[in-house]
Every structure is written in structure tokens, then in C-alpha cells.
Amino acid sequence: MAIFKKPVIKAEGGKKKEMPRGLFQKCPGCSEVVPEIELAQNQRVCPRCEYHFAQPAKERIQNLLDPESFVEMDAGLKSVDVLRFQGMVSYKDRLKNYQESTGLLDAVISGHGTLDGSKVAIAVMDFGFLAATMGSVVGERITRTIEYGTAERCAVIIVAASGGARMYEGMLSLMQMAKTSGASLATRSQASLHFGPDKSDHGRRHGQFRVTGRRHYS
Numbered sequence: 001m002a003i004f005k006k007p008v009i010k011a012e013g014g015k016k017k018e019m020p021r022g023l024f025q026k027c028p029g030c031s032e033v034v035p036e037i038e039l040a041q042n043q044r045v046c047p048r049c050e051y052h053f054a055q056p057a058k059e060r061i062q063n064l065l066d067p068e069s070f071v072e073m074d075a076g077l078k079s080v081d082v083l084r085f086q087g088m089v090s091y092k093d094r095l096k097n098y099q100e101s102t103g104l105l106d107a108v109i110s111g112h113g114t115l116d117g118s119k120v121a122i123a124v125m126d127f128g129f130l131a132a133t134m135g136s137v138v139g140e141r142i143t144r145t146i147e148y149g150t151a152e153r154c155a156v157i158i159v160a161a162s163g164g165a166r167m168y169e170g171m172l173s174l175m176q177m178a179k180t181s182g183a184s185l186a187t188r189s190q191a192s193l194h195f196g197p198d199k200s201d202h203g204r205r206h207g208q209f210r211v212t213g214r215r216h217y218s
């Protein structure tokens with residue numbers, strides 16, 4: 001039998017008080033709690049230790065382009081669960097959860113706008129959506145952005161933040177790398193526009209293979 005009884009401490013009102021979500025973030029660099037508004041005003045860089053937080057795609061576009069100049073393209077494209085992928089959480093449910101938490105339909109936003117007055121085509125990936133993995137929709141939107149930029153003869157900006165191929169779409173996901181590389185290499189070189197290869201350019205190793213015929217998005 002215990003000699004001392006542990007006193008029960010209750011918070012005021014009987015409910016545990018919690019820090020409001022989304023108002024503060026703990027910095028992984030210096031462990032300080034940084035107000036969300038301060039991060040948003042400082043391009044997602046910790047004002048104390050300069051740690052770089054992941055930047056949501058919408059916020060990056062706002063910071064990069066001239067104010068109010070961005071026009072989204074292909075906003076309605078949605079991934080289709082062609083493999084009926086099942087696991088701890090099905091691909092369908094996973095997509096739904098990420099769509100709700102990020103407010104995006106998939107891991108990239110694309111469109112056009114102006115940068116210092118010059119027209120640009122732009123595609124920005126969002127790591128917060130399934131680690132910005134590249135499925136059919138991501139590949140299609142990036143390809144269309146490059147093709148749009150080539151047709152308009154303007155600069156194409158692609159902010160890549162991808163965690164790799166999206167395993168839930170299997171082979172279709174791997175095809176996207178060749179497809180986007182094909183768009184950047186073939187269409188831009190044909191139009192005598194500059195193409196700057198990035199380090200994830202696996203498409204060239206796999207040849208100029210383009211996805212045609214059946215659509216894997218809706």
C-alpha cells in the first residue's frame with residue numbers, strides 16, 4: 001500500500017491546453033520555436049540560425065513571380081489509381097489525404113506568369129504532397145509547361161523537389177522521367193532554345209521514350 005498518494009493535477013477547465021497548430025514551428029536547426037508569420041516573411045529561412053524549411057509550392061510562386069501575374073494551367077488533372085494499389089493505406093485514400101492537407105490536387109503546380117516583366121512558364125513541385133514523387137500528373141504538367149514555354153518562346157522555370165518516382169503508379173511513374181526529358185531536350189532544342197539539364201535527368205539514359213495513347217490521368 002502506497003504511503004503517499006500522487007496528487008492529480010488538472011488543467012484549468014479540465015482540458016489540456018495545446019499550442020495552436022500552424023502558428024509556430026520548431027526549428028530543426030536551433031530547436032527554437034519560430035512564429036509561422038516570421039517564416040513566411042523570411043522566405044522560410046529561420047531568422048535565428050538560417051535553417052531552410054521546406055517551402056510550399058504556392059508560396060514559392062508568390063515569392064518568385066511578379067505579384068498577381070501567375071495563371072495556373074492544367075489545374076484539373078488528377079491521378080488515377082490504375083494499379084489499385086493497396087497497402088497500409090490505399091493509393092486512393094493517400095491521394096485524398098494529401099489533397100486535403102495541402103490544398104493541391106497533386107505534387108506540382110504549373111502555369112505562366114511574369115518575372116521582372118518577362119513572360120515565363122513555371123512548374124513548382126511541393127514536397128509536402130507525397131514527397132513530391134513523380135506520377136503521371138506531375139510528369140504531364142511538367143511536360144506541358146515545357147511545351148508551353150517552347151511554343152511561347154519564353155523561359156521555363158522548374159523548381160524540382162522530388163523524392164523520386166511514385167511507386168503507387170509503378171511503371172507509369174518511371175515513364176514520366178523519359179517523357180519530361182524528351183519534352184525538354186527535343187522540343188527546346190528543335191526550337192533553338194536553351195536547355196539546362198538537371199541532375200535527375202534519367203530520361204536520357206533510358207532513351208527518347210514518349211508516353212502516347214492511353215491517358216493515365218483525368
Ligand SMILES: [Zn+2]
Pocket residue numbers: 027028029030031032046047048049050051
Ligand atoms: Zn533555427
